[in-house]
Amino acid sequence: MGKSIFFNLVLSFLFLCCYFSLTPAQNAIQLPLKAVNLGNWLVIEGWMKRSLFDDIPNKDLLDGTQVQFKSTKLQKYLCSENGGGTTVVANRDSASGWETFRLWRNDESSFNFRVFNKQFMGLENQGQGNTLVAVSNDPGHSETFQLIRNEGDPNRVRIRTSNGLFLQAQPDSPVTADYEGSSWDDSDPSVFEMTIVSGIQGEYQISNGYGPERASQVLQDHRSTYITEDDFRFMSSNGLNAVRVPVGWWIAHDPTPPQPFVGGSLKALDNAFQWAQNYGMKVIIDLHAVQGSQNGNEHSGTRDGFQEWGDAYIQDTASVIDFLAARYADNPNLAAIGLMNEPMSPGVTLDTLIRYYQLGYNAVRKHTPSAYVILSNRLGPADSKELLSFAGGLSNVAIDVHYYNLYSDSFRTMNVQQNIDFVYNQRSSDLRAVTTTNGPLSFVGEWCGEFAMQGASKEDYQRFGKAQLDVYGRATFGWAYWAYKCDSNYWSLKWMIENNYIKL
Structure with a gap:
């Protein structure tokens, strides 16, 4: 009898050990992530689906x-x-x-x-x-x-x-x-x-352009059809294991955010977590749009294109992070929370940004010790390594860099091979600079298959995409393609996969 009791106790102990050792593993993040951005879903960017604005009266005279x-x-x-x-x-x-x-x-x-x-x-x-x-x-x-x-x-x-x-x-x-x-x-x-x-075609413009009742219906219809559970099935079956979901600061006030914003984005984000669970994927929440606008671009939720985020908005922005962390910290599919997308230098100073990042990091850690915190590098005239010293004192953090072979005159003069060589040489060097041995992880949070040269062939795009996958695959936290869906085909990973332009 004594041996039986002892044996049963040993079995129970071993079972508990296995349970508690396996449970974290089941929910652990397997790095590096292969992700895609669900852009234009919960933060509108008109260039990605211009038909959303078609029925606004005087649609050429929107805010901004x-x-x-x-x-x-x-x-x-x-x-x-x-x-x-x-x-x-x-x-x-x-x-x-x-x-x-x-x-x-x-x-x-x-x-x-x-x-x-x-x-x-x-x-x-x-x-x-x-x-x-x-x-x-x-x-x-x-x-x-x-x-x-x-x-x-x-x-x-x-x-x-x-x-x-x-x-x-x-x-x-x-x-x-x-x-x-x-x-x-x-x-x-x-x-x-x-x-x-x-002009600007962002969340503020579509909401204020249609007015509260019409905007609520337009955006509800958009959110319920633009990204669905079937899209998560498609992503998972094609080699993706995570999504990066851009959100706006107004999500923390759902279902009645300040005008002109309309409610519904929080329910959609809840759906994303459920669909991620159904298909074994992880979710990166990215605070894409902050009060005052960190860069003046339409994806920042700006009203008129002026960049006005700064000291006065730090506490309010950290409160949004606290809200998101409190809501999703215990969800096993949460991989990370990005504190701010693409702050622009010099309008956003490094000192101000670090003060905010510390508060945002603390807000996440108040609710979870394990979810990653993503710190976005500043765009513009800023040192890509400027956050490494600060981030080195934090746990489970990643530095987010965005790489596009676009937006500057130098890319417009490159042929296909020069674009590919730039990825293998310059982008590779840039990524190594923010990929440290004992410091924060590196994350290529945005990239795409498009480049500045006109008239490239399908094979050209395939080679360019493969080069980026080869290089960005070395990022220690992973990468996220921009975006899953887009009217511009080479920006749409779904289209690129379906038409055999890219293989993961």
Whole structure:
């Protein structure tokens, strides 16, 4: 009897040892990861699916659209003197920064105009005068204008002010809001030729463009169809073992985020975790869009393209990380949380970024000791190794680098072989520089099969893709292709796999 009890105790002990040793292994992250970004799912990027914006009225005048106005009478451009802080005139022969205005959209025809130094155009003395100035930091009634577009030529406009009258440009004087005429003649001082310089198509633009009810339906339909459980089956069956999911700061306020954002992204992220579990995959959550915008790009959730993230937003941004970590820390499919995507140097200083990264790291560690924390390198004029010293004192961290053979003139002059050689030589060297022996892991968080040369053949793309897989496969945390789906074929990993352009 004693031997039997002893034997049973030994068996129980061995079972428990095996259980507790196997359970972590079942949930352990097998590095390096082969991942894909689920871009344009929970953070909209219009270039990836432009049809999402098709039904917005005046869709060419969304938040952040940069416009210039040329008086047809004077043949001179509107200009905020000194870039802002004083009067608005119409006396420039050519247009640059001071002559460019960024739209804040109130509705399809009502706007605020933000100038170069970030003030808003409006009427003097808080609307009591009729001279046009750019002095307000917060737009109100006197900084609100209606754009009246000519039916036959929508870039021919008149601008109605809060006093009900129109702007007019007169020689050698500030622009005033006191014109009552209604003609579209070139000689009319209230007629301007509007040039659209550039636009933004991000989450803010689609949400504010459609308005809360319509945007909620459009984005709900998009989220439920753009990425589905069947996509996770496809990814898993084709050699991928993880997804990187870009999210916006408003997800922490779901289901009722601040306007104009609409709810629903949190439920979609929950679905991603469930589908990942169903197909044995891991999830990297990446905070892609932060309050104030860390880089001014549409994927940062920006309203108007200005980069304004900084010290004032650190605590709020860390709170988003805390929310995400608290919600998913115990989920066995969580691989990592990326604290911020593509902060831009020099607008985001290294000191500010490190202060935030420390708070974000602490927020993750408060809820889990094992999930990886991903620190994104700054874009722009920044040292790719600048985070290594800081990250060396942290546990389970990875440095995120993004490699695209695009966006600079040097790539536009390269032929196919030169692009491939650049990957094997320069990219390989860059990756080695951030892949340390005892420090943080390295992660190529974004790359794609597209490159700057036009007219490449299928074989060219295959060779270029293979070169990147060879090199980025040496990243110790792994890599993530951008993106799973995209209207541009070479950016879509699903299309690349289905059409035999790339093999994992």
